[in-house]
Amino acid sequence: MANYLSISDILVTNEKVPCKFLHDLPKMGFLDPSAADDDLKAGTNVEIPLWLAESLYTRRPPLVGVDLPKIYKETYREILNADACTVDMHKLGQHFYELGCYIAKHDIKGEVATTLVNTFRQRFRMILSASVSTDSISSFQPLSASERDRTAAxxxxxxxxxxxxxxxxxxxxxANMVANHRKRKRAEMEML
Incomplete structure (x- = not known):
């Protein structure tokens, strides 16, 4: 899923996500700005970039447990499922869909993936109708980065x-090829 040379993927993976450290990590206290100790203790909750959280999560045994960011939790999911067209996606998260694809694998219930699909369906209809009509797209709530790209296209x-x-x-x-094919088919049918 990661695209090494994509600027937007670099920006997405640089977003901070809440994590809970599962083991003591010596000399890693700098990750927690409120820590007075040089070591990071197990059970510490810290927001770290997604790329770091992914690398610490995929180790065996995992060093962190990745929590859902607040924009993918139950409250926001209810708002998005009710009427996604009224939500300011730019304020909610510029890379809402892309970050959601990374976060969805940490959602045990699978509700984040469902919310992403439903949100995109609702907003896609709005964006498409605005792009083909005389309506100004600026009259809608601000769009996420991927929605702006799709709207411009x-x-x-x-x-x-x-x-x-x-x-x-x-x-x-x-096309000549199609016309010749029809003539050949007709000739074959007449021979039978």
């Missing part, structure tokens, strides 16, 4: 399609 595609349809100088015709 939809607007460009719609403009290109409209321009092509208005030109009218290039009517759609049957």
């Amino acid at each position: 939809a607007v460009i595609t719609e403009a290109a399609l409209s321009g092509w349809l208005k030109r009218g100088d290039c009517p759609i015709t049957t």
